Amino acid sequence: MSSLDNPTSTLPIGPVHVALEEPMYFRLDVEGETVRGVELTAGHVHRGMEALALRRTLFQNIVLTERVCSLCSNSHPFTYCMAVENLAGIPVPERALYLRVMAEEIKRVSSHLFNLAVLAHIIGFKSLFMHVMEVREIMQDVKETLYGNRMDLAANCIGGVKYDMDAELTRFLLSSLDRVEGAVRKIAKIYGSDVMILRRTRGVGLFGREDARGLAVVGPVARGSGLPLDVRREAPYAAYPRLSFEVVTEQDGDVHSRAMVRMREMEVSIDILRQCARDLPAGPLSVLLPEIPAGEALARSEAPRGELVYYLRTDGTETPNRLKWRVPSYMNWDALGVMMKDCKVSDIPLIVNSIDPCISCTER
Amino acid sequence: MFGFLKILAANVAKGPSTDPFPFVESPAPKRFRGKVRLNPALCVGCAICRHVCAGGAIHIAGRPDGSGYDFTLWHNTCALCGLCGHYCPTGAISMSSDWHSAHPQTEKYDWCERHFVPFLACEGCGEHIRPLPSALTGRIYADNDVDEAHLARLCPQCRQLETALHLGRNGHEDHKRA
Amino acid sequence: MKTTSGPDPRLLHGLETLSLKGGFHWTEDRTGNRFYWFRLDASEGLTRAAELLAAFEARMCTVTAYDPAREHGRTRHEIAYHFACAGTMVTVTVPLFEGTRSVPSITPHFRNADWNEREFMELYGINVVGHPNPRRLFLDETLDRGIMNRVIPVSVLMSGASSTDLWERILGGRGAEAETPGAGETEERA
Numbered sequence: 001m002s003s004l005d006n007p008t009s010t011l012p013i014g015p016v017h018v019a020l021e022e023p024m025y026f027r028l029d030v031e032g033e034t035v036r037g038v039e040l041t042a043g044h045v046h047r048g049m050e051a052l053a054l055r056r057t058l059f060q061n062i063v064l065t066e067r068v069c070s071l072c073s074n075s076h077p078f079t080y081c082m083a084v085e086n087l088a089g090i091p092v093p094e095r096a097l098y099l100r101v102m103a104e105e106i107k108r109v110s111s112h113l114f115n116l117a118v119l120a121h122i123i124g125f126k127s128l129f130m131h132v133m134e135v136r137e138i139m140q141d142v143k144e145t146l147y148g149n150r151m152d153l154a155a156n157c158i159g160g161v162k163y164d165m166d167a168e169l170t171r172f173l174l175s176s177l178d179r180v181e182g183a184v185r186k187i188a189k190i191y192g193s194d195v196m197i198l199r200r201t202r203g204v205g206l207f208g209r210e211d212a213r214g215l216a217v218v219g220p221v222a223r224g225s226g227l228p229l230d231v232r233r234e235a236p237y238a239a240y241p242r243l244s245f246e247v248v249t250e251q252d253g254d255v256h257s258r259a260m261v262r263m264r265e266m267e268v269s270i271d272i273l274r275q276c277a278r279d280l281p282a283g284p285l286s287v288l289l290p291e292i293p294a295g296e297a298l299a300r301s302e303a304p305r306g307e308l309v310y311y312l313r314t315d316g317t318e319t320p321n322r323l324k325w326r327v328p329s330y331m332n333w334d335a336l337g338v339m340m341k342d343c344k345v346s347d348i349p350l351i352v353n354s355i356d357p358c359i360s361c362t363e364r
Numbered sequence: 365m366f367g368f369l370k371i372l373a374a375n376v377a378k379g380p381s382t383d384p385f386p387f388v389e390s391p392a393p394k395r396f397r398g399k400v401r402l403n404p405a406l407c408v409g410c411a412i413c414r415h416v417c418a419g420g421a422i423h424i425a426g427r428p429d430g431s432g433y434d435f436t437l438w439h440n441t442c443a444l445c446g447l448c449g450h451y452c453p454t455g456a457i458s459m460s461s462d463w464h465s466a467h468p469q470t471e472k473y474d475w476c477e478r479h480f481v482p483f484l485a486c487e488g489c490g491e492h493i494r495p496l497p498s499a500l501t502g503r504i505y506a507d508n509d510v511d512e513a514h515l516a517r518l519c520p521q522c523r524q525l526e527t528a529l530h531l532g533r534n535g536h537e538d539h540k541r542a
Numbered sequence: 543m544k545t546t547s548g549p550d551p552r553l554l555h556g557l558e559t560l561s562l563k564g565g566f567h568w569t570e571d572r573t574g575n576r577f578y579w580f581r582l583d584a585s586e587g588l589t590r591a592a593e594l595l596a597a598f599e600a601r602m603c604t605v606t607a608y609d610p611a612r613e614h615g616r617t618r619h620e621i622a623y624h625f626a627c628a629g630t631m632v633t634v635t636v637p638l639f640e641g642t643r644s645v646p647s648i649t650p651h652f653r654n655a656d657w658n659e660r661e662f663m664e665l666y667g668i669n670v671v672g673h674p675n676p677r678r679l680f681l682d683e684t685l686d687r688g689i690m691n692r693v694i695p696v697s698v699l700m701s702g703a704s705s706t707d708l709w710e711r712i713l714g715g716r717g718a719e720a721e722t723p724g725a726g727e728t729e730e731r732a
Contacts, residue, residue, distance in 0.1 A: 056418065086577075189367060300603075331657075434713075
């Protein structure tokens with residue numbers, strides 16, 4: 001690949017590539033097997049969804065935002081509904097606040113399991129990949145049984161939720177959580193001790209705390225570099241002020257740290273779900289909607305990949321004047337330029353996967 | 365690696381975890397959000413479902429002769445979000461657990477939920493109206509001793525008049541008793 | 543209900559003095575999370591505000607450009623810069639008055655402003671002065687800038703919109719039952 005008079009050469013990777021799960025394009029300057037320079041090109045799945053949102057009513061946008069992405073699909077309509085509620089001062093019933101948290105945490109567990117499974121897949125540990133995906137299948141069944149779909153939960157509406165829990169479903173949820181918890185503990189042990197995994201993930205894709213701050217990364221990427229950023233703690237919403245949970249951090253800022261943050265967060269999520277099932281207050285699921293006045297509002301939540309921000313601007317009509325959302329991958333993707341500097345070409349898929357990128361979210 | 369071998373062996377012993385569909389049925393859970401169904405006996409034609417539908421999948425049109433209206437829902441543009449059912453005031457729209465959606469291209473425009481909801485003449489003034497479904501009259505007049513079946517066949521104006529007269533009579537009797 | 547103390551009063555005071563007349567207020571959500579809103583002049587105020595926010599360790603969340611009057615970019619835009627600071631959100635909005643089509647870059651103070659500025663440059667055709675890498679972010683060079691000013695929904699391009707034409711096809715085969723498709727009180731939606 002290199003010659004004597006020109007030690008570096010250019011290597012294009014993506015947007016369609018066997019080792020990448022998402023349509024991203026990198027133009028790399030490589031010296032032998034080492035990456036010296038990274039240029040990112042985005043925009044392969046830009047669909048103009050924010051323009052579309054301006055032509056949809058406030059109700060229709062609940063459905064549109066749920067289809068921005070599939071892995072964090074619940075976080076979008078949830079945060080969008082919170083923005084509408086903040087704008088119009090709508091009081092969401094207590095029971096709905098807990099049910100919203102449950103939908104969020106169920107999605108978080110599935111999303112993290114998916115990312116960890118893909119890590120095994122990239123390393124070439126196919127049997128572990130299959131096993132983690134099968135554990136995720138327990139959560140998929142939970143979603144299908146509680147909400148009626150494996151990915152799009154359709155749990156939220158403006159002013160509350162559309163679904164309810166009963167004793168039978170709670171029993172089913174708790175027994176499924178027991179099964180997942182047992183399996184996750186075993187998986188955590190493998191990811192924390194397997195020689196092959198450690199050799200491929202430790203010290204790879206290094207991302208220091210200063211860079212994490214400077215590039216304003218969020219979610220497990222920030223927490224894997226020792227920054228305890230979590231919207232659930234920083235600016236609590238829904239039922240989170242009444243739940244106790246730990247903000248998981250790891251200090252090394254490598255692929256392994258980010259994986260272990262996700263691993264430990266699943267146990268935190270399972271614990272939150274048990275608290276919700278125990279404390280779920282009785283009461284209505286949603287409130288009648290007032291007129292939505294003209295104004296502007298923000299809402300944030302902690303999606304599986306990190307902070308999700310929605311900005312809504314209305315002018316008293318049925319359609320928004322502006323609806324903008326910024327997903328965690330927006331900054332985390334930009335951070336790949338730092339993580340991939342001086343890495344080995346063969347580590348690129350692992351580093352990309354370690355930010356758990358969601359391109360369809362980012363480009364909208 | 366060694367720790368994983370035990371898990372691997374257990375997984376092999378468990379056998380495949382997928383359903384051998386189509387050789388056996390693969391039923392969906394009770395709450396599965398499958399094809400939307402309309403119960404025409406409960407539909408009052410308020411069109412809130414059409415208003416909130418993100419895909420524009422619902423079409424409601426009155427017949428020119430005033431005999432009723434046609435409800436059409438095209439499954440191919442339905443996003444299965446369930447907002448129609450959530451906002452339906454009478455529970456006429458619901459999601460079934462029918463997840464089968466394969467059909468030939470030639471039948472795509474027929475992939476619909478179609479219903480005709482007839483109008484009747486108001487027993488008071490004769491205007492063409494959608495009679496109130498009995499589930500709804502039962503709820504509205506739960507605490508009143510009225511002839512629900514008759515009220516259901518009145519237009520809103522005649523119904524208002526009728527209930528006012530009825531309450532007036534009852535109130536008068538209550539007063540006499542007291 | 544909340545325990546975080548909120549942004550430093552010196553930051554809020556500094557931003558308030560930069561604001562246009564009456565251009566400061568705050569709101570709160572039901573949990574007690576605060577949102578501070580400032581409106582200021584684009585040319586001078588924005589750079590000063592960015593300096594201040596950076597000095598008080600605010601984290602830039604995102605930037606929203608919009609067309610407040612739905613005039614499709616014919617006259618003016620506004621740009622809202624959203625920051626997270628000590629558990630609250632601080633939004634600094636700069637209105638672009640007629641004739642002004644540019645704002646200074648805040649990348650010297652916030653590295654992650656890079657992508658956000660490139661995004662509103664290509665979507666709304668606004669210029670950013672002093673951007674270190676002003677190339678396209680998502681849209682291809684062959685597309686004109688300011689695409690949000692004249693949008694064509696992809697669903698229309700791909701015949702996926704729920705149009706009158708589509709409903710004529712769906713109802714068309716049933717001519718006997720629905721004599722005039724679309725008759726009655728119904729209205730069509732693009």
